[in-house]
Amino acid sequence: MLNIGCHLSVSKGYTHMGKEALEIGGNTFQFFTRNPRGGRAKDIDKNDIVSFLDFVKKNQFVTILAHAPYTLNACSADERTKTFAWEVMADDLMRMEYTPNNYYNFHPGSHVGQGLEAGIDLIADLLNKTLKSEQTTIVLLETMAGKGSEVGSTFEELRRILDKVELKSKMGVCLDTCHVYDAGYDIVNNLDGVLSEFDKTIGLDRLYAIHLNDSKNPFGSHKDRHEKIGQGFIGLETIVNIINHPKLRHLPFFLETPNDINGYAEEISLLQGAYKLV
Ligand code: FE
Ligand code: FE
Ligand code: ZN
Numbered sequence: 001m002l003n004i005g006c007h008l009s010v011s012k013g014y015t016h017m018g019k020e021a022l023e024i025g026g027n028t029f030q031f032f033t034r035n036p037r038g039g040r041a042k043d044i045d046k047n048d049i050v051s052f053l054d055f056v057k058k059n060q061f062v063t064i065l066a067h068a069p070y071t072l073n074a075c076s077a078d079e080r081t082k083t084f085a086w087e088v089m090a091d092d093l094m095r096m097e098y099t100p101n102n103y104y105n106f107h108p109g110s111h112v113g114q115g116l117e118a119g120i121d122l123i124a125d126l127l128n129k130t131l132k133s134e135q136t137t138i139v140l141l142e143t144m145a146g147k148g149s150e151v152g153s154t155f156e157e158l159r160r161i162l163d164k165v166e167l168k169s170k171m172g173v174c175l176d177t178c179h180v181y182d183a184g185y186d187i188v189n190n191l192d193g194v195l196s197e198f199d200k201t202i203g204l205d206r207l208y209a210i211h212l213n214d215s216k217n218p219f220g221s222h223k224d225r226h227e228k229i230g231q232g233f234i235g236l237e238t239i240v241n242i243i244n245h246p247k248l249r250h251l252p253f254f255l256e257t258p259n260d261i262n263g264y265a266e267e268i269s270l271l272q273g274a275y276k277l278v
């Protein structure tokens with residue numbers, strides 16, 4: 001079975017997200033740990049956690065993916081923004097341990113004029129201040145489209161961040177198909193080449209999850225606008241190649257396409273049907 005899910009709202013709790021995911025044919029899901037624009041997270045509901053852990057076991061779910069808020073910018077020039085990034089990540093990672101052995105994804109950040117080198121240092125600093133040797137969560141850097149001063153739109157930049165993190169075993173990468181295509185990695189005409197470049201630069205053993213999105217914009221546009229599966233510049237054929245690729249097919253795939261729950265159900269059923277049994 002294809003390991004797939006979509007982005008869901010955390011507002012009704014973990015068990016609710018699990019049931020929603022199952023209903024639409026998924027065995028995982030992604031959610032924002034709190035309002036994507038920032039703010040406080042909901043208190044952990046211990047009863048919900050107990051029933052969720054039971055639910056995922058019974059229904060053979062795979063790792064779920066928590067997404068940090070967009071406002072978390074580890075490499076801002078502003079002290080308050082940096083402090084906020086540290087507080088949010090530390091709090092999120094503490095909460096993640098209620099649902100152990102899952103993934104936490106974040107956007108490396110935008111260096112806003114301080115330069116790439118300074119940006120990379122600040123991101124690594126945040127991780128070195130926040131990661132704990134006893135945590136079970138793997139923290140994932142997301143590949144970015146490269147809009148504005150975003151750090152992490154090349155595999156080299158991600159590699160340079162990873163190199164500076166002390167607890168390397170707690171770190172990985174989440175590859176967003178829309179973002180890498182917009183960043184100038186030609187997954188449509190040269191998927192094997194892109195994956196071998198990823199392998200040489202970062203190592204495919206560091207790739208833990210895929211954000212599966214089509215793109216509203218053409219190759220190399222540095223735009224980051226997601227499109228429904230098969231309706232953008234990446235196209236269905238490439239998406240099907242990605243989910244079936246021998247180096248990727250075991251990973252969890254997360255849809256972040258512009259859809260309501262019925263649209264997600266349709267995409268999941270389309271992709272389950274296109275997943276080849278080998
Ligand atoms: Fe993201
Ligand atoms: Fe993404
Ligand atoms: Zn995006």
